[in-house]
Amino acid sequence: MESQSRREMKPDLPMAGPYEIVLVPEPSWGRSLADLAYRKGTGFRGNWNRITKRELARAGGKCEYCGAADGRLVVHEEWEFDDETLTQRLKGYKVSCLDCNLIVHAGRASISGYLDDAKEHFEKVTGLSINALIAAVLSATAEWKRRSRKKWRVDVSSEAFAQGFEEMVNQGQAKLWEP
Numbered sequence: 001m002e003s004q005s006r007r008e009m010k011p012d013l014p015m016a017g018p019y020e021i022v023l024v025p026e027p028s029w030g031r032s033l034a035d036l037a038y039r040k041g042t043g044f045r046g047n048w049n050r051i052t053k054r055e056l057a058r059a060g061g062k063c064e065y066c067g068a069a070d071g072r073l074v075v076h077e078e079w080e081f082d083d084e085t086l087t088q089r090l091k092g093y094k095v096s097c098l099d100c101n102l103i104v105h106a107g108r109a110s111i112s113g114y115l116d117d118a119k120e121h122f123e124k125v126t127g128l129s130i131n132a133l134i135a136a137v138l139s140a141t142a143e144w145k146r147r148s149r150k151k152w153r154v155d156v157s158s159e160a161f162a163q164g165f166e167e168m169v170n171q172g173q174a175k176l177w178e179p
Helices: 033-037 045-058 098-104 106-112 115-126 130-147 166-170
Strands: 073-082 087-097 153-155
Touching (some): 033 045, 033 073, 106 115, 106 130
Parallel strands (some): 087 153
């Protein structure tokens, strides 16, 4: 039987076409498996490479949003949030091309000066007006502001390659993103 907190997680994510727009709360910035892989001295880089290889194979070497098979693909961690227990739980991964990754990380794309690229790709992939993306980002931003006022525990227990690294993830450092 599912735990009560598991059932209370919000399934109604802001969507814009095939894109779930979820903004990680500021206290959790730098606290992910991808970030752990690039932190010196953690010993997680090889595990992240195994996760990446596994997920690229699962996705057939294609972007799971737009189907692009050429160019660089990245593995994006997907999270769910239990607002009652303040737990941010890894729910899985999505493989994306760099253009779709700009859309998934629209806030970071905006800060980095790539918002126009994200808008152009979004309209091309979805056929939707950019207003659909803006509405989803605004909805996600309201949730982000509320969630950013609290400290979250990050749960990566669903990932076998993360066993033994959960404490390190939770001691993460904020990562400064560069364009």
